[in-house]
Amino acid sequence: MTEAHRPIELIHARNFVTGLSTPAFLVDADGALAFYNDAASVLLGRRFEEMGQSDESEWATAFQALDEEGNELPLDALPLVRALRRRQAAFDKIRFRAADGVVRDIHVTAIPILTSRATHGALALFWSEDD
């Protein structure tokens, strides 16, 4: 076979969030960007199609999470990364600077995408306090 495909669980996750009006962000088992929906692109200030292949550090740089002093937070502080690495749900309120420079406060709920065999990725749902 010439073309590998994503795990079915990740495909189903993308199918699920595609039609949601709740912003959603999906990463694969390596933490690389897999997908985010149109609602998330509004918050993030860039369409998913414009992102290209982005590993963990690249998307975290594009959408910078900040502490209260405006300093960049480490990856481990992000709920999505915690969910992926620790294989457990994570929730937090974070401040971030979008790709268009706008700074927003958002609530993030993240869960790992698991089967009995493996971790396939993680999914985050965002809620902006501006909504």
Next chain:
Amino acid sequence: MRVKIWGARGSIPSPGPETTRFGGNTSCVQVTLSDGTLIVLDAGTGLRSLGLALGDGGRRVHILLTHLHLDHIQGLMFFAPAFRPDSELEIWGPEAPDAPLLDRIARYISAPLAPVEVRELPCHVSFREAPHSEWQIGPATVRAESVTHRGPTLGYRITEGDTTLCYIPDHEPVLAGDLDTIEGEWISGLALAQGAALLLHDAQYSDDEYPNHVGWGHSAISHTLAFARRAGVQSLALFHHDPLHTDAFLEDFHAAAVERWEAAGGGAGRVLIAAEGEELAVDASAPVSG
């Protein structure tokens, strides 16, 4: 390899005067390999007729179940070799988190839904979750992968020599997005079907019918054709006919599909429509023939 269609109908058996041409039995496809090894794809009601055709001798049969919806397993309890002590059945199917394959099938082959229990079947029978890697059945290499449908569902790829048959009877790949443009890695089943000499694929709905069935786990004809094009298959057989689709409807349905396939640059004579009783010779070096 040789393929015989024992049931091409989806959802529920649909016998009657209006379905005699394409048949009313539910999904069941016999694959006979070059050395006579017998593989059966799904155990719909067509399996009953297949069992009768095998005659009285004990047989070793590999049954590959795509999923456990009733239209794909209902024939198991009426499969004559299952009631012969000199028969050996290997039943493969999708794994699920809640119970082993045997226990899930036993929900059907047990009281109150059946007069027999799985453990009472006279044959030698084994139940196996399809592995995540390829495995051998006779001279063929078999691969199973999960596809988008309601509940744990597999598609199967069977390769003998240079010839590959792919079977995805229940499938709704379009939930990923536009099948013509989305990246192939996001289309469930695409790798499984890549370059197959023959793909038997879900074609349950017309494009007009599909909007009332989004999320039901089946394809509209547009999706079937787009999927087959993306997979670069040599031939496509429309499968899992809706129980409401009469012979007359399916004749027109097929003709329209052929026209669309060829208008999009597909080869002539490459879109078939599965009909009960039909026998096909599948070889990568030649078009599928009856």
